[in-house]
Amino acid sequence: MAETTGLVQQLTVMSSGTACVWIGPRPDNTELLMVINDGSAADSAFANTLIQMLAAASTNFRAVIATHGDTSAKITRLQIDPV
């Protein structure tokens, strides 16, 4: 698994439980990750809550740690650490 750390520089919600999110230390240094779900109730719940967390982090300029596969942009875990 890989981790991407930084501010949520941009967040685009595409549809319910689907979003593109750019995470990185600066607007010109980001990685594009995805929030997607398989349509199941559990995965949809995970994705929708994930988007809310990303939005809260973005609007409050709070850094996140997003975990995803080494060759996948799908976020499988999100962490907001203490300062």
Added chain:
Amino acid sequence: MASTTGFVQRLTWVQTGPTACVWVGATPVAAEAFVIAVGSTDNDATVTFKCGMVSLLAHAQVTGRKVDVIHGDTSAEITSVRLPCDDITTPLQLDAIEVTQAIQHPSLAVPLLAGKRTVVRLYFSYYTTPGITVQGQIAVRSGPTAPLFTIASLNAVVLDPAQAGSVPPKRNDAGQSLNFLLPDTATAEGPLIITIAGITNTATGSPVPLGAETRPTVWFHSTPPLRVHLVGIRYTQGTPPVTFVPGNLDFELLESWLGRAYPVAHVVSSRVLVTATAAPPFGCGDINAQIAAIRALDVAAGQDARTHYYGLVSDGGFFMRGCAAGIPSGPQPATVASGPTGPATWGWDGDGSYGDWYGGHELGHTFGRLHPGYCGESMDDRANYPYDWGLLGGSDTSFAGFDVGDPVHGLAMAALPGTVWRDVMTYCNNQWLSAYTYLGVRRRLIAEA
């Protein structure tokens, strides 16, 4: 059932389950771990409820709000979450914390810039008669293992119970908030958490218990400097001939104002005096043409091409109305501008030179900023400017300006109410940068860098 109260220190949301792990406590190293797990047998309502708790915890974490998590006596599974009501038995309540550098919203929506002079304002209510006077200390930290810096308030504040529960009167007066100036080391790029270390009754010297504490975390963003070359214009007129040049104060206050009001941490400024090639009374178009030629030579000789050139013309001999050579729609630091300067107050500016905000207006054009169109200026941006009358904010709970002051020039900190002060791109009195202009100039500065 048991209840644990504290701040959300860490929150992890994992796809498996899905499951949330949340650490709640007073500090990162004194926190208890809890869990919210969505089970495969949970019905839709339960899933929605559990996800709602996770969202609430996330919002509490990023806004620094205290939470109560309810769980079993011997279980770490959270069964409900609440944001505690204010403890009304504590007379002193924290109403809000604002961290401002020039313009800010109570939600702290305006990005803070690394290295820029920063003031933390605490707004309090005191609900018991008679009122008290307090001072205090905050503690700031840039990471969970970083050292805590304790900072004393710059002032004491008189808390009038008649004003309890009302933030706007305190926000609109720098003397009615407890103000803290952050040291440069605390405004480095990255996060900073702000906690209240203590509030003291100035009459007794005793600590005063505080209710409704929040612990906001802010982020300081890197930002390019403003590079500006100030060209003082020398001209001679009259019989007998008298020579006029801008004074040192005109240059200094323009540099100071740009550093305080513009979205920059540093103003990289240089100055030169040149003789006008046009005969007075010349116009700003004449001066702009001369300055553009000077700039072209300077850049060819090695001057940083991102440098904006601005001409200052003393109003001692005549008043030269200012203008920019253009309003570029994209990065174009070669666009020059010029304007008048002198000691007039225009009815509201008593610092000794009006060339500061006037220069801020003309330089704003060189960053692509248009006239909002509310005080006699052209209505080029009327459709986009967000607030009527060119005001900085739409209400007392919206955006408000704050001048962090300049001790070198004897300029005190000042609150600039958003319902009184107007955007610098208008022709109105009481000019400052609105968030709209502040963020627009910042975007252009980044594009030029």
